[in-house]
Amino acid sequence: MSYSIGTTYEGKNLDYLLRIAPHVDHIEVSPDSISTNIGGAVTIHPDILKQLQWVATETNIDILLHGVGLSIGSYDHWNDEYLRLLDQLFNSIPSIKWHSEHLAYTRVNGENLGTMLALPRTDEVLDLVSERVNAIQERFKHRFLLENVASMLPDPGSKYSEAGFLNKITELTGCGLILDVYNMECDAYNFGFKIAPFFDELNINSVYELHVAGGAIDAEHDFKMDVHSRRLSQSTLDLTQKVFDRSPKNLKAVTYEILEEFVGNIGDDNIINELTGLRNMSRHEPQ
Amino acid sequence: MNLNELQVGVLDLIKSRHVVGINDSTGYFLSVKGSKELLVVRKVALWWRTLQIESFCTLSSALLKYENCFNDAVTSFYNSSSFSPYRDEVGIQFLDYLQVYNSDAFVRTVSSFELALIQCKKGKAVSLSQTWEYEPYTIISGLLQNAISKEHFVKGSYLVEVCSGNAELFTVTPFGSHQ
Numbered sequence: 001m002s003y004s005i006g007t008t009y010e011g012k013n014l015d016y017l018l019r020i021a022p023h024v025d026h027i028e029v030s031p032d033s034i035s036t037n038i039g040g041a042v043t044i045h046p047d048i049l050k051q052l053q054w055v056a057t058e059t060n061i062d063i064l065l066h067g068v069g070l071s072i073g074s075y076d077h078w079n080d081e082y083l084r085l086l087d088q089l090f091n092s093i094p095s096i097k098w099h100s101e102h103l104a105y106t107r108v109n110g111e112n113l114g115t116m117l118a119l120p121r122t123d124e125v126l127d128l129v130s131e132r133v134n135a136i137q138e139r140f141k142h143r144f145l146l147e148n149v150a151s152m153l154p155d156p157g158s159k160y161s162e163a164g165f166l167n168k169i170t171e172l173t174g175c176g177l178i179l180d181v182y183n184m185e186c187d188a189y190n191f192g193f194k195i196a197p198f199f200d201e202l203n204i205n206s207v208y209e210l211h212v213a214g215g216a217i218d219a220e221h222d223f224k225m226d227v228h229s230r231r232l233s234q235s236t237l238d239l240t241q242k243v244f245d246r247s248p249k250n251l252k253a254v255t256y257e258i259l260e261e262f263v264g265n266i267g268d269d270n271i272i273n274e275l276t277g278l279r280n281m282s283r284h285e286p287q
Numbered sequence: 288m289n290l291n292e293l294q295v296g297v298l299d300l301i302k303s304r305h306v307v308g309i310n311d312s313t314g315y316f317l318s319v320k321g322s323k324e325l326l327v328v329r330k331v332a333l334w335w336r337t338l339q340i341e342s343f344c345t346l347s348s349a350l351l352k353y354e355n356c357f358n359d360a361v362t363s364f365y366n367s368s369s370f371s372p373y374r375d376e377v378g379i380q381f382l383d384y385l386q387v388y389n390s391d392a393f394v395r396t397v398s399s400f401e402l403a404l405i406q407c408k409k410g411k412a413v414s415l416s417q418t419w420e421y422e423p424y425t426i427i428s429g430l431l432q433n434a435i436s437k438e439h440f441v442k443g444s445y446l447v448e449v450c451s452g453n454a455e456l457f458t459v460t461p462f463g464s465h466q
Binding site for chain 2 (some may be wrong): 032033035037038042068069073074079082091105106107108109110112113114115117119120122124125127152153154156157175187190201218220221222223225261
C-alpha cells in the first residue's frame with residue numbers, strides 16, 4: 001500500500017514549489033486561488049498556468065484541482081465562472097488527474113457569503129447536488145470528487161446522517177469523495193459529531209483522496225477552525241491511520257492542506273517532515 | 288423550510304440584515320441569530336476578506352490601519368456589497384468601494400491612486416490626475432513599509448499623475464513648479 005502524497009500549491013511561490021517538489025507526488029491547486037482578472041474576465045493567471053504546464057510536462061508530479069467557489073449547493077445557481085476556469089485548465093493541462101469541490105454553498109442569489117457553509121442533508125439537496133454532479137461529470141470527463149466540509153452553523157434539520165448522505169450521492173452519481181479528516185475533527189469538537197459511527201456507515205470505497213490539515217481553536221468562541229495554518233496534530237494523524245486501516249480500495253492520494261499565507265509560519269522543513277511522515281504512514285500495512 | 292428559504296435567511300443573518308418574509312416556524316433563524324456560531328461565521332468571512340484585501344491593496348490598507356478604521360472599512364464593505372470570490376477582483380472592488388463610501392478625502396485619494404497603479408500594471412489604459420495635500424513620496428514610502436506615522440504627513444500641494452504610458456507609473460509635481 002502506498003498513496004500519492006502531496007500538498008496545496010497556490011502558484012505564487014516558485015521557490016517553494018521547487019523546494020517541496022522532491023517530496024511530493026502531486027500538488028493540489030485551487031482554480032479560484034490562481035485566477036486573475038484580465039480585460040474584465042476572470043482567467044487563470046498566465047504565469048501560474050505556465051508553471052503548472054511545466055510541472056505537468058517536465059516533472060513526475062501530478063496535478064489535482066480542488067475548487068472553492070463552484071457553490072454546488074446554492075439553491076438558485078452555481079458559479080458558471082468557476083466552470084470556465086476548469087475549461088481553461090483542462091484544455092491547457094490534459095494530464096490533470098481529477099478535480100473536486102466542497103459539498104457546500106458559498107453564494108446565495110449571486111451574492112458571495114464570504115465563507116463556505118454545509119448543506120442540509122435532505123432529499124431536495126440530494127436531488128440538486130446529484131443533478132449538478134452529473135452535469136459536471138458529463139462536461140469534463142475527468143473523475144470528480146466531493147469533499148465533506150466542516151460545519152459552521154447548527155444543522156437546520158436533516159433527513160440523512162452525514163455518512164448516509166455521502167453514500168447516497170456517490171450511489172446516485174458515481175462520483176468519488178475526498179474525506180477531510182480534520183474537518184471531521186472540527187465537527188466533533190464544535191457540534192459533537194460522532195466519528196466512529198460515521199466510519200461504520202460510510203462506504204469507504206468511495207474515498208479517493210484524504211485531506212489532512214492543522215488548524216486552531218478560536219479562543220474567543222471556543223470553536224475549532226478549519227484554517228489550514230499549522231502542522232498536523234497527533235489526533236489528525238491517528239484519524240488518518242484509522243482510514244488507512246480500513247483499506248479503502250480506491251484511495252489514491254493524501255493531501256496536506258496549507259494556506260499559502262501560512263507556509264512561511266510553518267516552515268518548509270516542517271512541511272517536508274509532515275509529507276515524509278504521511279508517506280511513511282501510507283507505506284505501513286493496515287493494523 | 289426549503290433550501291431557498293434557508294439560504295436566503297442565512298445570507299441575511301450573516302450580512303447583519305433583517306431576515307424578512309421567511310417562515311421560521313422551527314425557530315432556526317432565531318436560534319442562529321443569537322449563536323456563537325454566527326459570530327464565528329462572520330469572523331471567518333471578515334478574516335478572509337482582510338487577508339485578501341491586505342495583500343492586494345497595500346497602500347490603502349496601511350493608511351486605513353494608521354487611521355484605525357481598517358476593520359470598520361472591511362466590515363462595511365463585506366456587509367454591503369456583493370464581492371467577487373476571486374482575490375484580485377475583491378481588491379479592486381474594495382478600492383472602488385472606498386472611493387464611493389469612505390468619508391475621509393485622503394483615503395479616497397490614496398485608494399484611487401492605488402487602483403490606478405494596479406490597473407496600469409495590468410496593462411489597462413489609465414490616466415489619473417489628482418492633488419495631494421501631503422508630500423507623496425514620504426507618504427507612499429511609509430505606507431509601503433506599513434510603518435506610517437505622523438511624521439510622514441508633510442504638508443504641501445502636489446499634482447500626482449498616473450498614466451499607462453509612463454514607465455515609472457506615476458509622476459509627482461509640486462504645485463507652482465509647472466512650466
